[in-house]
Amino acid sequence: MRHRKNILPKTNYRELLLLLLRRRKRLKITGRSMLPLLQPGTEILIDPHAYYKSPPRIDDIVVTTHPHDSQLTIVKRITAIDPQGKCFLTGDNLVASKDSRHWGTVSSQDIIGKVTSCFS
Secondary structure, eight states: OOOOOOOOOBOOHHHHHHHHTTSSEEEEOOSSTTTTTSOTTOEEEEETTTTSSSOOOTTOEEEEEETTEEEEEEEEEEEEEOTTSEEEEEOSSTTTOOSHHHHOOEEGGGEEEEEEEEOO
8 A cells, every 4th residue: 555645745835826826726724635734724725727738647636526516626645546547536535435436537737736746
């Protein structure tokens, strides 16, 4: 079994500058599916351009819209990628997470961005 990264970099001056330049987006975690890494109330920055030049990778933490509710934005970890580029997404808190085990894979084109850092 792969060892998951349980550390997400804290937001630094570079990330804040990219936010001001609109190269990052800021989101707030509301659910418990990514515990213990992302607590409810934690604010994260995402890079919406992360996958323009390179494909998603296993262990990336990503933001996408829920496959059954386009109004809902979710944060999950990529745990597998099939040959067609579809991503299997799971929450770190497997007991509390509704993820690809329930609704299947997500196309890499449907990924909104990669989580780059969090505010403490």
